[in-house]
Amino acid sequence: MKAPLLLIVAVWLNVPYGGSSSCSVPPSQWCSSLDSAVQCGVLKECLESNFTRSHQTADPVQVGLYYESLCPGCRMFLSTVLFPTWLLLHDIMTVDLVPYGNAVEKHDGKKYTYECQHGEQECLGNMIETCILKLSKIPFPIIFCMEFSTDVINSAQSCVKIYNPELSWKSVMDCVNGTQGNELMHQNALSTQGLKPPHQYVPWVTINGKHTEDLQDKAMASLFTLVCNMYQGEKPPACGGGKRHYKSYCQRN
Structure with a gap:
């Protein structure tokens, strides 16, 4: 269940x-x-x-977010738009988070190295969130907790403890500092670099694997409305489908 x-x-x-x-x-x-x-x-x-x-009658709407852990616009969209929309519409949508954004990947002969738009701390935040996405059974609330906090990096351990207490912080940091995290971030780099059209900014939103300026504008204006409109099955009550759940009204005099 x-x-x-x-x-x-x-x-x-x-x-x-x-x-x-x-x-x-x-x-x-x-x-x-x-x-x-x-x-x-x-x-x-x-x-x-x-x-x-x-009893779902259609495939869920796939929402992809390509972002950076310390990008102010990314943090705002993830915490105040994407996460609340997912809470309300999680039965008809999926979320794919790719923390990488405008980073630059290089290979030093042994491993991949990264330069991030907002410095080394952002690279660390990207890596922590990448490892959480891999290791946690419920990663999105943890990442929301981090991005919504005043300090993304220093809140990470407490966010893991609150939302996924069975996940040890040591295992997260082993991933961050080891070959697993390095390879996972390389996959994020490949995914971001393979975007068509190539991303020009972050947050960069895809809907069912596609990005257009129209979809981006609609996602930024009201992702909730966009997901409800894009879902091809019977609309859930949150989207206005089904019967009204509230029967009591204050009548106009």
């Missing part, structure tokens, strides 16, 4: 939602098994989420 929206919001806000004091697993794992769902008092929500996903 995959965590439904309400549980993801609980992870985002870091507040307890499970109805049972015997719950001993983090929110991201509440729907990982029938036992944990029962233990944490969220069986109904987990089953409802599975039912909704199993």
Whole structure:
């Protein structure tokens, strides 16, 4: 079972939602098994989420974000637009994060090296987020936590501890400082360099693998509206599909 929206919001806000004091697993794992769902008092929500996903009538909209960890515009888009949209529409959209942006890759004969637009700290932030994307089962809330904080780098360890406590910080840093992280960042470089058309700036948004200035403008203006319009299946309630859930109105005198 995959965590439904309400549980993801609980992870985002870091507040307890499970109805049972015997719950001993983090929110991201509440729907990982029938036992944990029962233990944490969220069986109904987990089953409802599975039912909704199993009755999807079209492929989800794929939203790609090519960005830099310390780019102000990237941070704002990721934390105030992309992440909230994903929270509301995660049943009909997927997110692919590629932290690299305007970096320059070189090879010194042994490994790849990087020069980043906002300096060495940005290279470190890109690498930490790249390793989190690989190692964590729920990476997006961690990266949101980092990008929304006042200090992207120094918040990383605490963000991992809050949203994915079973992921050790040592394993993240082993990836960052080792061959695994170096190769993962090389893949980010290849993905970014292979964009068609080539990216001219960041944040650079793709929708279903495509980028146009029209799609970029619509994503920046209202990604929520764009995803709802692009989804080819039955619209979820968040997009205005289905029946109204609110029946009480304040009538005009």
